[in-house]
Amino acid sequence: EADIYQxxxxxxxxxxxxxxxxxxxxxxxxxxxxxxxxxxxxxxxxHYSYGVNSxxxxxxxxxxxxxxxxxxxxxxxxxxxxxxxxxxxLCASSDPGGNQPQHFGDxxxxxxx
Amino acid sequence: AxxxxxxxDQVKVAEGNPLTVKCTYSVSGNPYLFWYVQYPNRGxxxxxKYITGDNLVKGSYGFEAEFNKSQTSFxxxxxxxxxxxxxxxxxxVRFETWQLTFGSGTQLTVLP
Numbered sequence: 001e002a003d004i005y006q007x008x009x010x011x012x013x014x015x016x017x018x019x020x021x022x023x024x025x026x027x028x029x030x031x032x033x034x035x036x037x038x039x040x041x042x043x044x045x046x047h048y049s050y051g052v053n054s055x056x057x058x059x060x061x062x063x064x065x066x067x068x069x070x071x072x073x074x075x076x077x078x079x080x081x082x083x084x085x086x087x088x089x090l091c092a093s094s095d096p097g098g099n100q101p102q103h104f105g106d107x108x109x110x111x112x113x
Numbered sequence: 114a115x116x117x118x119x120x121x122d123q124v125k126v127a128e129g130n131p132l133t134v135k136c137t138y139s140v141s142g143n144p145y146l147f148w149y150v151q152y153p154n155r156g157x158x159x160x161x162k163y164i165t166g167d168n169l170v171k172g173s174y175g176f177e178a179e180f181n182k183s184q185t186s187f188x189x190x191x192x193x194x195x196x197x198x199x200x201x202x203x204x205x206v207r208f209e210t211w212q213l214t215f216g217s218g219t220q221l222t223v224l225p
Contacts, residue, residue, distance in 0.1 A: 006156075031211065042217040043157075043203070059212075090156050098145050098207050099164040104156030 003027055006091050006105035014113050019078045021108045023091035032074040033102065035090040036060060043090065049074060081112045115140040117206045119216035126194050127224050134189040134219045136204030145207040146187040148178055151218075152200045163187060174198070194223045 004025040013019060025032065034047040035058075045058030049068040063085070064078050074093075078085055088109045092102040116139045126132045138144055145164055149157040161172025168180045178189045187204060204216040 004156075043215045045212065048212075092156075098211060099162065101147055101159040101162055102157075102213060103159065104149075106154070106156045109154075 004091060004093055004103050004105040006089075006108050008108060009106065010109050010111075012111045012113065013081060015080075015082055017081050019081050019110070021076045021089055021091075021110070023074045023076070023105060024072050025074075025093040025103070025105075026072060027093060027095075027103065028071065029093035029095055029103075030071065031094045031096065032068065033092040033094075034058070034064075034066060034074070034076050035092065036062065037088045037090055037107070039088065047076065081110075083112045086110060086112050115144070115206055115208045115214050117204050117214055117216045119202075119204055119219045121219050122217070123220045123222065125222045125224060128196050129193050132191050132194040132198070132221065132223070134202050134204075134221060136187045136189065136216060138185050138187065138204075138206045140185075140206060140208040142208060146178075146180065147205040147207070147213065148172065148176070148187075148189050149203045149205065149215075150200045151203065157203060160189070196223045196225050199223045 007022045030051040032049045035043040036046050037043045044060035046060050046062040047066040049055050055066050088107050090107045091105045094100045094102040118137050147162045148160040151157045161170050163170050163180045171177045176191050202219045205213045
């Protein structure tokens with residue numbers, strides 16, 4: 001098992017709340033990623049980072065934001081949650097190099113009421 | 114643009130029978146190809162990858178995959194399926210960029 005952790009695992013919260021999803025990895029990987037996945041469906045990249053102080057938006061437009069102040073930590077924030085944000089969010093990390101696999105956390109299942 | 118397709122949303126096999134989960138890709142050049150598995154309420158777990166070399170790649174849990182350049186395919190296989198293999202399987206491709214492009218996933222059900 002890869003050492004990448006996401007908290008909380010499940011979150012049910014009301015509309016308009018500010019939410020931060022945590023992601024930490026202990027492997028020293030420079031690259032980190034956030035994906036959005038609806039149940040049983042394909043993954044969509046929403047954010048990525050090459051390293052500290054590097055953040056970029058992915059292919060799927062998202063109202064969330066990310067930060068990368070430390071190598072091991074890559075939190076995702078929703079300033080004002082809406083029901084359309086209901087989904088599963090997966091964090092991943094990888095070593096540099098195109099032949100390196102990504103290692104995934106177990107995800108946060110988010111429900112906005 | 115690179116793309117990857119998993120033509121079957123669902124695959125059902127009986128326990129003990131061989132299984133195949135199909136994946137085709139569209140890139141020009143030499144891609145890096147990956148298979149991942151996802152169990153309920155879990156993240157994706159890496160199974161195997163093809164970078165270069167032998168067309169038959171062996172991975173975790175007895176899975177293997179065959180790279181076929183002429184057919185641009187990278188099918189996942191296992192000689193004898195287990196009920197515990199039931200899960201969602203994703204093929205992914207990387208070419209010339211660091212980003213992975215994932216297929217839409219195939220739900221594998223192994224029947225006891």
